[in-house]
Amino acid sequence: MGNAMRMFRYVAWIYLKYFFIIAFALSFLFAGLDYLQHLGSKLNGFNIKVLYLFYKGSYALDLLFPLALVFAMIAAKVVLIRSNALLSFYALGYSKKQVLTPFIAVSFFLTLLYVGMHFSSFVDADLSARALLHGKRVENIKRNLFLKYNESFIYIGQLVPAKKEAQDIRIYRMTEKELVQMIYGQKAIFKGDRWIVKDAKIVFKPTPKKLGGKGFSVEHKESYETLFGFKPKILTSVFQGKKYYTIQDAYEAFRLLASQGLDTQRVRTLFYHMAVTPFFALFLVIIFFLSIPPYARSVNLLLTSFVLTGTTLFVWGILYLLYRISQTGVILPEMGMVLIVFLLGIGALYSYLVRTNR
Structure with a gap:
């Protein structure tokens, strides 16, 4: 032995x-x-x-x-x-x-x-090298995101994944292809597993519409919790076509895309390539x-x-x-x-x- x-x-x-x-x-x-x-x-x-x-x-x-x-x-x-x-x-x-x-x-x-x-930022090395080559820092701010999540359509004017913050956020909630609610906020923070919209303005659309019925109603809330499980990194990775994933990013992106009934082939390809x-x-x-x-x-x-x-x-x-x-x-x-x-x-x-x- x-x-x-x-x-x-x-x-x-x-x-x-x-x-x-x-x-x-x-x-x-x-x-x-x-x-x-x-x-x-x-x-x-x-x-x-x-x-x-x-x-x-x-x-x-x-x-x-x-x-x-x-x-x-x-x-x-x-x-x-x-x-x-x-x-x-x-x-x-x-x-x-x-x-x-x-x-x-x-x-x-x-x-x-x-x-x-590949569970770490090791995969971003080429991105960092390209940023140095062009004399600038790695761009961590994403702008003008428009995406769908569950029954909602979301517009984000500016997203900072590192700080888990979003500026100028608008959420349009749908029910059976009918717009029923609109949420506006100048700032939103991701905390735990949800987004908290600060100084939220919530507009309710009457359904069904009828003559003489109740019209639009507006509520103002100091903070409003929404978009449960919608992580900032996955936002940029999936909906901005990010090239650099960690294995954890790819797995979470796969779960998100599968839950929305969207194509998962790109994410599966990246996962197989790494794992x-x-x-x-x-x-x-x-x-x-x-x-x-x-x-x-x-x-x-x-x-x-x-x-x-x-x-x-x-x-x-x-x-x-x-x-x-x-x-x-x-x-x-x-x-x-x-x-x-x-x-x-x-x-x-x-x-x-x-x-x-x-």
């Missing part, structure tokens, strides 16, 4: 070492090339330049993280083969499953970490590890590495293309991205169950 743990730590350390080297090399190469393209822009000052490189590097890491997982496995196995360490493990009685286990464990943990990063697609790297790690022979003499390692690297880029490119196509509504994300990852998972399971016993 002790020897098996030492082998696990040794292989896991080599894999982790190459992963960090490749991940950071790819990220900062991407950031550096992007920076060179914008040398004559508004990136004035050392601090601004460093911050821009940091944001672009973070964006590149988000984009290339799964690729680094696969490339690191290829590099680590080549090192184990060239040093004859892999043959030594097999000669000492370790099975393919035992040697493969460190790669599976590390890549699975890192993939979970990668998915977990499902990254696992393709884990499946490729298993398939590729078992595809590389353990003997340096029986295979051209340089050619094999080149082919596997090209295959990884091809699969990653196909998944990204399907992600972009699914966003436009041409195909369902379940029939594109999810299906490809599922098939790769089946291939990885087959390889693990069959090839490890040969």
Whole structure:
């Protein structure tokens, strides 16, 4: 048991070492090339330049993280083969499953970490870099929103999601396609799970209308609670076509759109892109590890590495293309991205169950 743990730590350390080297090399190469393209822009000052490189590097890491997982496995196995360490493990009685286990464990943990990063504002790195490039702060104020929620139509003159405040808000309540109530307010605050309209003016329209009947009535309230569960971040994310979501944003946006009977394909696509697609790297790690022979003499390692690297880029490119196509509504994300990852998972399971016993 002790020897098996030492082998696990040794292989896991080599894999982790190459992963960090490749991940950071790819990220900062991407950031550096992007920076060179914008040398004559508004990136004035050392601090601004460093911050821009940091944001672009973070964006590149988000984009290339799964690729680094696969490339690191290829590099680590080549090192184990060239040093004859892999043959030594097999000669000492370790099975393919035992040697493969460190790669599976590390890549699975890192993939979970990668998915977990999408619960934070990590996904906004490219937006922040673009703001620096154009010499302005990230725009957090949304103006002139017009949207539907349940049986109400809402106009918001100005929304500040960070402060959970809205200016110039108007709510038109409908019942069976008939306007029955109008709510006006210069300011509204989101508190708890509801919006509180300050100094609200409420206009009631008579229904049904009849000659000599009661006319319009007006009430003034110091505060009026309405729009329960309509969160500021979801307002801007869904109805402004926001490109950058966290996984939590996407889930809440999906619930909101589904409750309103609206199309959820864009939000589902973003959710699968952040939470499902990254696992393709884990499946490729298993398939590729078992595809590389353990003997340096029986295979051209340089050619094999080149082919596997090209295959990884091809699969990653196909998944990204399907992600972009699914966003436009041409195909369902379940029939594109999810299906490809599922098939790769089946291939990885087959390889693990069959090839490890040969």
